Amino acid sequence: MQRLYLQFYVTILVVLAVFVGAAVLLWRVADDDNRTPQYLDVAAELTGALLPDATAPRPEQQRAIEGLQRKLRFDIALYEPDGDMIAMAGKPPPRFDPNRARTGWRRGPGGPNFVLQLPDGRWLVARQVRERPNPIFWIAAALGLVAVAVAIAAFPVVRGLGRRLERLKAGVDRLGGGDLGARVKVEGRDEVAALAASFNRSAERIEALVAAHRLLLANASHELRTPLTRISVAASLLGDAADPRTRESLKRDVAELNELIEQILLASRLEALPTLEQHEPVDLLALAAEEASHYDVEVNGEPVTVSGDRTLLRRLVRNLVENAQRYGGGTPIEVSVTREGNRAVLDVIDHGPGVPEAERQRIFEPFYRLAGASESGRGSGLGLALVLDIARRHGGDVVCLEAEGGGSRFRVDLPAA
Amino acid sequence: MAERILMIDDDDRLAGMVSDYLGGAGFRVTVANTGRDGEAQLKRETFDAVILDLMLPDADGLDLCRRLRTTSDVPILMLTARGEPMDRVVGLELGADDYLAKPFEPRELQARLRAILRRKGSSAPKSDVLRFGRLEIDKGARVVRVDGEERPITSYQFALLLALAERAGRVLSRDALMDVLKGEKLEAFDRSVDVHVSRIRAAIEDDPKKPRRILTLRGTGYVFARDQDR
Numbered sequence: 247m248q249r250l251y252l253q254f255y256v257t258i259l260v261v262l263a264v265f266v267g268a269a270v271l272l273w274r275v276a277d278d279d280n281r282t283p284q285y286l287d288v289a290a291e292l293t294g295a296l297l298p299d300a301t302a303p304r305p306e307q308q309r310a311i312e313g314l315q316r317k318l319r320f321d322i323a324l325y326e327p328d329g330d331m332i333a334m335a336g337k338p339p340p341r342f343d344p345n346r347a348r349t350g351w352r353r354g355p356g357g358p359n360f361v362l363q364l365p366d367g368r369w370l371v372a373r374q375v376r377e378r379p380n381p382i383f384w385i386a387a388a389l390g391l392v393a394v395a396v397a398i399a400a401f402p403v404v405r406g407l408g409r410r411l412e413r414l415k416a417g418v419d420r421l422g423g424g425d426l427g428a429r430v431k432v433e434g435r436d437e438v439a440a441l442a443a444s445f446n447r448s449a450e451r452i453e454a455l456v457a458a459h460r461l462l463l464a465n466a467s468h469e470l471r472t473p474l475t476r477i478s479v480a481a482s483l484l485g486d487a488a489d490p491r492t493r494e495s496l497k498r499d500v501a502e503l504n505e506l507i508e509q510i511l512l513a514s515r516l517e518a519l520p521t522l523e524q525h526e527p528v529d530l531l532a533l534a535a536e537e538a539s540h541y542d543v544e545v546n547g548e549p550v551t552v553s554g555d556r557t558l559l560r561r562l563v564r565n566l567v568e569n570a571q572r573y574g575g576g577t578p579i580e581v582s583v584t585r586e587g588n589r590a591v592l593d594v595i596d597h598g599p600g601v602p603e604a605e606r607q608r609i610f611e612p613f614y615r616l617a618g619a620s621e622s623g624r625g626s627g628l629g630l631a632l633v634l635d636i637a638r639r640h641g642g643d644v645v646c647l648e649a650e651g652g653g654s655r656f657r658v659d660l661p662a663a
Numbered sequence: 664m665a666e667r668i669l670m671i672d673d674d675d676r677l678a679g680m681v682s683d684y685l686g687g688a689g690f691r692v693t694v695a696n697t698g699r700d701g702e703a704q705l706k707r708e709t710f711d712a713v714i715l716d717l718m719l720p721d722a723d724g725l726d727l728c729r730r731l732r733t734t735s736d737v738p739i740l741m742l743t744a745r746g747e748p749m750d751r752v753v754g755l756e757l758g759a760d761d762y763l764a765k766p767f768e769p770r771e772l773q774a775r776l777r778a779i780l781r782r783k784g785s786s787a788p789k790s791d792v793l794r795f796g797r798l799e800i801d802k803g804a805r806v807v808r809v810d811g812e813e814r815p816i817t818s819y820q821f822a823l824l825l826a827l828a829e830r831a832g833r834v835l836s837r838d839a840l841m842d843v844l845k846g847e848k849l850e851a852f853d854r855s856v857d858v859h860v861s862r863i864r865a866a867i868e869d870d871p872k873k874p875r876r877i878l879t880l881r882g883t884g885y886v887f888a889r890d891q892d893r
Contacts, residue, residue, distance in 0.1 A: 465718075468718045471765045471766055472677065472765070474765070474766045475674075475677055475765040475766035475767065476674070476676055476677045476680065477766070478766035478767065478768060479677065479680045479681060479684070479766075479767075479768075479769050480680060482684075482768055482769045482770060483680060483683070483684060483769065500766055504766055529833045529834055529886075531834050531880065531883070531886075532832050532833050532834045532886040532889075533832065533889075535834075535878045535880055535886050536878065536886065536888040536889065536890065539873075539874065539875055539878050539888065540875065542873055544879075544881065545880060546880070546881060546882070547880075547883070548883065549833070549834040549883065556832075560890070
């Protein structure tokens with residue numbers, strides 16, 4: 247991940263580096279200005295007047311240079327117009343080439359030195375005795391120091407901003423992860439704080455909405471089942487007064503409605519839950535046998551333990567067997583549990599008309615119905631969608647295949663514990 | 664002597680029907696439509712059992728159950744519309760003696776009611792009784808009951824049933840079962856586990872040909888069904 251505070255910080259560092267670099271560069275460019283400043287011409291004239299004539303003997307010239315050196319604290323050398331050294335005081339100057347010399351400042355190894363051509367053609371090269379290093383160095387150092395200070399001062403500010411954003415992100419992640427009580431601390435009074443406050447308000451609202459939704463579901467469940475219970479009790483109380491076939495059909499309808507309510511409630515409950523609530527070891531073969539027994543279906547296979555939510559896995563098996571019974575056209579249903587490597591595989595096979603290949607994916611969509619499936623005796627439309635949801639929640643999957651000899655084979659594979 | 668039942672349910676018509684039905688079965692039913700009314704009734708009179716709806720207009724059935732439990736040990740049968748296992752466990756932890764998910768059959772309500780009334784009479788501690796829906800395995804008395812009614816099985820069969828029930832929800836091979844039962848005195852040497860299982864089925868299954876409690880897994884063994892109350 248690109249971290250925002252690092253981006254900010256690197257930007258600041260780059261800006262500082264560019265600034266310091268530009269300042270130094272500018273200094274150098276200004277330094278390289280080749281025009282001879284006026285004052286150096288004046289200095290040359292004055293120096294010429296100060297020194298003995300060119301014709302004076304060399305010791306005299308040497309003395310004059312030494313005097314000058316003491317007064318100015320410059321290393322000074324005096325050359326003939328052709329470059330021969332006449333006199334020198336202080337440290338020796340760098341090699342001097344009159345053909346390339348001009349009056350002016352020059353950078354040199356010992357610091358800037360200036361070259362003056364005296365009115366009589368002699369050259370004077372002077373270099374300040376280095377008590378302090380090069381001014382360029384000083385300026386660069388000062389700029390560098392400022393840059394480092396800014397960099398150090400900027401770091402906590404930028405890091406702090408980054409930290410606050412990261413805390414905000416953690417809060418958003420927690421909310422997204424299903425912890426609807428997640429709130430973030432509102433720090434400061436800037437935009438980040440405003441964002442945190444908006445997040446908190448939104449989270450508040452989401453929590454309230456979900457709570458209302460849950461309450462509605464719980465109430466709907468109660469409200470729907472209350473009349474259903476009355477119908478069920480009333481059907482039983484009819485006793486001999488009613489045709490037993492009517493009574494049975496009434497009971498079946500009640501059971502079907504009840505099942506429908508349960509599936510819808512389960513589907514909505516699962517929607518609100520991102521992960522499994524329970525993780526317990528479940529003997530898949532035993533569980534399948536138990537569920538299938540309610541449909542008088544035998545189960546074959548070997549015991550395989552999976553880890554998960556027993557209630558949901560029960561629902562998965564029930565929906566598959568129910569589906570096989572509903573659409574299998576009364577053909578025998580085969581259920582088996584096997585272990586394949588580290589996967590537990592549950593197969594539910596019927597020998598009904600089967601599912602056309604093009605629709606084998608779509609039948610797992612909620613409320614999707616095969617063309618031509620009869621209206622009566624149909625399920626909630628959620629059965630297979632729930633199967634898929636539950637399988638995926640357990641780290642597995644379900645596919646619809648063609649059974650050997652015709653019909654459908656629903657194959658669930660789950661990670662074995 | 665008619666047993667006195669207090670039904671706390673806000674659904675008047677349902678309460679009326681249930682009251683008629685249970686009345687016909689020899690109970691005397693009093694109906695309370697609110698939690699407060701129910702509590703007042705309980706203070707005024709003594710009841711042999713309470714039928715309590717989980718959702719009441721003025722109270723949470725779970726709270727009410729917990730409150731009732733602190734003052735009285737009257738058997739409580741919870742009616743829950745949710746039917747979620749979590750709710751069931753919570754209801755029992757709070758002291759309810761049994762629960763029934765709506766919609767229910769009045770016959771089943773009556774059976775459960777009789778069972779908790781009978782249980783109240785017996786002094787067996789609750790923990791010594793394994794319950795699977797309508798089936799009770801009383802470890803202390805070494806008897807098995809369906810709907811509170813004792814079913815005849817032999818001591819060896821009881822041991823076999825207990826071995827299965829204590830491992831409910833898990834597949835047990837015949838060998839594993841024999842292992843568990845090694846210490847039990849055999850009553851007849853020539854009888855295989857399968858024969859004993861079919862005897863037990865005859866005693867405890869509603870339809871021994873379509874077993875719901877002890878299931879056979881061909882080639883593998885047996886499994887005792889964990890959830891028998893659907």
